[in-house]
Amino acid sequence: MNSVNTRQQSTEEASVYNRYASAAQEREQSLCCPVQYNPAYLSIIPEEILEKDYGCGDPSPYISPGDTVLDLGSGGGKICYIASQIVGPEGRVIGVDCNAEMLALARKYQQPVAEELGYANVEFRCGLIQDLQLDLDLLNQELANSPIDSQARWLELRDLEQRLRSESPLIADESVDCVVSNCVLNLVREADRAQLLQEVFRVLKRGGKAVISDIVCDEDVPQEMRDDPTLWSGCISGAFREDAFLAAFEAAGFHGIEILKREEQPWQTVNGIEFRSVTVSAYKGKQGPCLERNQALIYRGPFKKVEDDDGHLYFRGQRIAVCDKTFNLLQQAPYAGQFLPVEPYQDIPLEQATEMDCRRNAIRDPRETKGKGFDLTTQILDSCCTPDDGCC
Numbered sequence: 001m002n003s004v005n006t007r008q009q010s011t012e013e014a015s016v017y018n019r020y021a022s023a024a025q026e027r028e029q030s031l032c033c034p035v036q037y038n039p040a041y042l043s044i045i046p047e048e049i050l051e052k053d054y055g056c057g058d059p060s061p062y063i064s065p066g067d068t069v070l071d072l073g074s075g076g077g078k079i080c081y082i083a084s085q086i087v088g089p090e091g092r093v094i095g096v097d098c099n100a101e102m103l104a105l106a107r108k109y110q111q112p113v114a115e116e117l118g119y120a121n122v123e124f125r126c127g128l129i130q131d132l133q134l135d136l137d138l139l140n141q142e143l144a145n146s147p148i149d150s151q152a153r154w155l156e157l158r159d160l161e162q163r164l165r166s167e168s169p170l171i172a173d174e175s176v177d178c179v180v181s182n183c184v185l186n187l188v189r190e191a192d193r194a195q196l197l198q199e200v201f202r203v204l205k206r207g208g209k210a211v212i213s214d215i216v217c218d219e220d221v222p223q224e225m226r227d228d229p230t231l232w233s234g235c236i237s238g239a240f241r242e243d244a245f246l247a248a249f250e251a252a253g254f255h256g257i258e259i260l261k262r263e264e265q266p267w268q269t270v271n272g273i274e275f276r277s278v279t280v281s282a283y284k285g286k287q288g289p290c291l292e293r294n295q296a297l298i299y300r301g302p303f304k305k306v307e308d309d310d311g312h313l314y315f316r317g318q319r320i321a322v323c324d325k326t327f328n329l330l331q332q333a334p335y336a337g338q339f340l341p342v343e344p345y346q347d348i349p350l351e352q353a354t355e356m357d358c359r360r361n362a363i364r365d366p367r368e369t370k371g372k373g374f375d376l377t378t379q380i381l382d383s384c385c386t387p388d389d390g391c392c
Contacts, residue, residue: 006222013133014175018103022183025124025345026381029170033055033056033057033183033215033263033267033277034054035056035058035277035381036058037058037060037078037082038058038060038061038082041060041081041082041085041086042082044081044085044113044116044117045052045078045081045082045109045113046109046112046113048076048105048108049076049077049078049081049105049106049109049111050078052076052105052339053075053076053078054075054178054183055075055078055183055212056081056182056183056212056213056214056215056267056277057182057183057213057237057261057277057278057279058079058182058213058279059079059166059180059181059182059211059212059213059279060079060086060180061178062084062177062178062209062211062281063083063086063087063180063211064086064087064177064178065086065087065088065090065091066087066088066090066091067083067086067087067091067092067177068087068091068092068093068094068132068175068176068177068178069087069091069093069094069176069177069178069179069180070094070095070171070176070178070179070180070203071083071093071094071095071180071181071182071321072096072129072179072180072181072184072185072200073096073097073129073181073182073183073187074096074097074102074106074126075097075099075102075105075106075174075182075184075215076102076105076106077095077106077107077109077122077124077168079095079180079182080093080094080095080106080122080124081109081113081122083180084113084117084121084122085117087121087201087305088119088121089118089119089121091121091205092121092199093122093123094122094123094125094171094176095122095123095124095125096124096126096127096129097124097125097126097127098126098129098136098173100126103124103126105269106124107124110123110124110364111299124141125137125170125171126140126265127170127171129181129184129185129188129196129197129199130188130192130193130195130196130199131195131318132169132170132171132199132200132202132203133164133165133166133169133171133199134161134164134165134169134170135164135168135170136170136184138164138168139160139161139164142160143157146390167181168216172203173202173203174202174203174204174205174206175203175205176203176204176205177204177205177207177208177209178202178208178209178210178211179200179204179208179209179210179211179212180210180211180212180213181212181213181214182213183213183214183215183235183277184262185212185213185214185240186214186215186235186238186239186240187232187233187238188238189238190238193248194248194251194252197248197249197251197252197254198252200252201252201253201254201284202383204284205284206285207283207285207332208283208284208285208355209256209281209283209284209333210254210282210284210287211260211279211280211281212279212281212282213261213277213279214239214240214245214277214278214280215235215236215237215239215267215274215275215276215277215278216240216241216242216245216275216276216277216278217239217241217242217274217275217276218241218242218273218274218276219241219272219273219274220241221236221237221238221239221241221273222271223298224278225237225270225271225273226231228237231270235275236268236270236275239275242262242276244280244391245278245280246259246280249280249282250309252385253284253286253287254282254283254284255282255283255284255285255286255308255309255310255329256281256282256283256309256333256334257280257282257283257309258280258281258282258334258337259278259279259280260279260280260281261277261278261279262276262277262278262279263277263278263361264276282372283294283333283334285329286309286310286326288289288296288325288362289325289355290325290326290355290356290357290358291323291324291325291326291350291353291354291356292323292324292348292353292354292355292356292382293323293324293327293336293341293344293347293348293350293353294344294346294348294364294368294369295321295322295323295327295343295344295364296319296320296321296322296327296341296364296369297314297316297319297320297322297325297326297327297330297339297341297342298317298318298319298339298340298342299314299316299317299318299335299338299339300316300338300339300340301316302316302319303316304316308326308330310326310358311359312326312361313361316337318363318365319342319358319363319369320361320363320364321360321362321363321364321368322358323356323358324350324353324370326358327341336357342369343369344368344369344370344371345369345370345371345374346371
């Protein structure tokens with residue numbers, strides 16, 4: 001990376017930190033889009049948090065009771081305190097932010113909110129959302145005990161970071177049911193965005209999902225706008241192009257990627273480029289072996305055919321042969337109800353299943369489902385239905 005790009009990325013991060021640190025002290029109206037939250041969840045949240053909340057959407061309706069939820073860029077804690085009520089006492093909510101002022105605001109009200117709810121299930125951790133392994137509070141403790149005062153200490157620091165990531169990760173692998181964020185992914189510098197989504201994927205459990213509200217644009221943002229720290233920290237010039245936003249989740253290994261909400265009217269238009277809020281969801285769980293158990297799925301319609309994230313084609317009304325993993329996956333969210341499952345008459349235990357080539361897009365022969373020697377005949381027998389009484 002050349003020195004110009006390095007300086008630019010340093011400017012981006014500094015402009016974001018400083019602007020949000022100030023916004024934690026005094027509300028900045030230009031940092032937020034109009035968002036309607038469920039008022040039932042707002043009454044216990046302190047006014048200071050509500051006043052200094054900055055976001056562009058609301059991912060909280062897609063959280064479920066009992067979930068472990070991770071909020072990326074949790075700021076003053078509003079989404080976390082909403083989520084804490086939704087997940088209930090059996091659930092857990094973790095907010096991650098690196099801005100000391102915002103963390104102080106969020107942590108300030110942990111005890112009062114817990115007393116109001118009757119349970120405590122929220123915590124706030126200090127870290128970068130693109131590096132969910134490194135606990136910055138632990139790192140700060142180490143640095144306080146042994147500051148960096150030489151090249152040798154700097155090299156030791158690099159080893160320390162890796163040890164902390166390994167031994168005391170900020171967020172453990174596959175520990176979260178739902179990752180949410182509200183208008184923060186666009187603030188992460190471009191060089192770190194692939195790592196950011198890989199980290200989201202890492203911490204999610206199999207079957208878990210990410211629900212992300214963010215600002216996207218309809219055209220590529222020119223470099224001169226990207227170099228403007230005010231536009232960057234204002235959630236403008238760092239916006240993903242909307243199609244590239246979805247493609248980034250796919251590249252990270254997610255499936256079932258869906259636009260849950262897209263504002264028709266742009267939030268802002270700058271130099272002819274429209275910037276608007278979207279909320280998308282993406283699931284983890286399509287990885288793993290493909291095992292043959294003689295299962296099939298029938299796509300209900302209404303389209304003539306559809307294609308899943310692994311390139312399998314499903315033609316309306318046809319029995320498409322699928323592996324056990326895909327058979328189960330497409331009966332769960334977000335696909336539930338779109339396919340009719342066809343189970344084999346003779347179950348094949350998983351331990352006896354052989355590997356299946358899922359690339360073939362084959363139609364499942366009914367005899368594979370029923371068994372080649374299947375010759376059952378059924379008929380309705382009723383005393384009123386005989387050749388002599390004319391009822392048939």
